[in-house]
Amino acid sequence: MQTAGSIQAQMVGRSGVVATLALCFIIALLEGVDNQSMGVAAPFVARHFGFSPAQMGLAFSIGSLGLLPGAMLGGRLADRLGRKPVLIYSVVVFGIFSIMTAHIWDANSLIFSRFMTGLGLGAAMPNLIALVSEIVPDRLRRTAVSFMYCGIPLGGAIASAIGALSVEGGQWRHVFYVGGFAPLILVPLLIFLLPESRNFLASTVQKEGRIRPAAISTVLFGERRTVLTIALWVTFFFTLSILFFLMNWLPSLLVRQGIKPAQVGVIQVLFNVGGAVGAMGFGWLMDRTRAWMVVLCTYVGIVVALVVLSQSGALGMIYLGAALAGLFLIGAQSILYGLSAVYYPIVMRGTGSGSAVAVGRFGSFFGPFAAGELLAMGFAPPLLIGAAVPLIVIALISTLVVVKRPVVKN
Template sequence: MNTPQTGRTSSAPTIALCLIVALLEGLDLQSAGLAGPRIAREFSLTVEQMGWAFGAGAIGLLPGAALGGRLADWLGRKKVLMLSVVLFGLFSLATTRVWNFEGLLAARFLCGLGLGAAMPNLIALCSEAASPKQRNTAVGAMYCGMPFGAALAAVIGILSPGDADWRSVFYVGGFGPLLTVPLLALFLRESAQFVRSKAERSAYGTSGVVHALWREGRASTTMVLWISYLGTLTVLYFLMNWLPSMVLSRGLTRVQSSVVLMMFNLGGGIGAIGIANMMDRVGGRRTVIGMYVGIAVALAMLASANGNVATACGGLLCGLFLVGGQSVLYALAGHAYPTEVRGTGVGAAVAVGRVGSFLGPLVAGQLLALGQSASMLVMASIPLIVIAAAAALLVVGRYRPHYAARPAQ
């Protein structure tokens, strides 16, 4: 068994490479929302069609996450991650070459497949590379790349203000992943836990999906984990996709909209590592309660904000608690399943959460088209957060020994 120091040293390259992939994934996920208003003008799309354009990528995330997680338990985390990165890089580039609404839907769906397959492997690799006492922090350190990548997309939007410049963010989101693949091939090490688990499965057989998710006392944990993912990601992806358009509807400029989006994602990066670290330091129950109370307060602030500064502050706090909360849910999933089915369990949870990532933008688009205000939609999302919080507390309660705060030495 490695000493704590050895474990930290060996996990650093894995976490760093996963961080890079997460950053590129965050950039691509945010790119559709950032470029959305300019895409709508170029292709003369209605609000309902933009809801479908946002939702197409999210629809791809669902089967991508489920398939990517399952394949991770068969083929290995490294191989599936590399294939995923190639897929979302290629179809991010393909987005720049579309010429109609149908082509846009196809490109975003296939890009979503790759993005969805990547996340369960990133979570599994970081969970298995770190020591148990640092697992939450390791997953949070990786996941902070998502909002920082989205903030990078906002910077690209500020530097490319013209209507015809919306393709710039997709060029970065395409070439970046393809250039990262050789680094993964050369420097990313396969999970040692997976290698040992694969050898054991060769001797004793492989668990099916039903056994992985619903047997050996995992049924209740799987259910409440799914509920928490679904509620949280519905709200998160609603904001990720519609925040720029919502800010523009309040009379702010496109540059101010990009600044608000950048603040949302910078807050997310800080929250991802900070709140996950709190899980390791103060325990799960207090962390989960604090972060969901913070989400509700931040949503109320954003809904009532007037002016650039107030909206930017509301966006910062929403990012801090919503994105930070998502990193905690990913860490919880990494704890909830043993190594031999971790990819399947995490992938299924992420896939269910992706249902929310599709429903959030799509339902919001339909309601906005019917004349509902963006502020009303933000306030209406708070009950979903309450339900997600209750489910997350049940997960923490079931595995409380893993998260209990350690006494001072």
């Protein structure tokens, strides 16, 4: 006898695959706008309200801190309620509070609005990963996740372009309006066009209509997953620490060095366009060649990019360093999201990938916050960027541990 879940699963055809990939890509695009919006507007927000570097560092970090419980809660609820409803609620939350960021009145209102925006953004990502990885054949899972994820750097490029065109004239709120109203407009399309994961519907154990996911400890550490989970957590933490440090602080650091805001906008666009290429390219390679070679080249590339950025004074070299940093850092994050989708079984994938994303989000809090404190202590920007190199080496070693593990089939 067929269950209701199995019947619904069979109803998801090619149109469902296209709708899932397209809608998840658009959500990732809008998440990229929100991720980058604070970094784009930061120099102008600080000037408008008279915020100190320490206050801005806290504002950067509190948004990232909101991502942590959001990712863990969003992933867990995805295994209980389904990927689609949790994703829709997440989109509503980050849309509303992005708009609120445009109407802050002091440091406390800024901190609250960024925390809540981060909560919604964090809850969305595990569901995006689960939906796109479960809608395609096993051999294309990492490619599908990478396709979805390349929307994030493209969204960052859009935020940078909006910033370059508007914030110089004092209209820094525009980037938050785009990042807020667009997700809310998308919600009806998600309700009517986005199918639930067919593999989730077919694989979830149900009793009296209620889904019973495995205990969190079993998901993360059962069936010999302890080393895998810890290695994923370590590499997510350090990779996202460096990525969010650059995403949030690079514009302000460049302005401090005397680079014009319009040139900073170009640098951010290069960073994000490079990231889009890296996100798609490295994910595609992970499905078609030896994973450890892709990982090694990616993290070595990050080190090269950081060295170029920390040692460059000429504008052309800064442009190059930013493009390389986006290519390899965002490419590395795309690889990690793809990995989190292939090492946990379907019925616990939301919890497993959500925990890794949550730990990474803690890293995205730690990186900007630590940078703000070091800058307040008088550290020079080049020294700050160069100090990230040892953290990347740790992330490389941990990722190599992960890719030696066998993947789980859908």
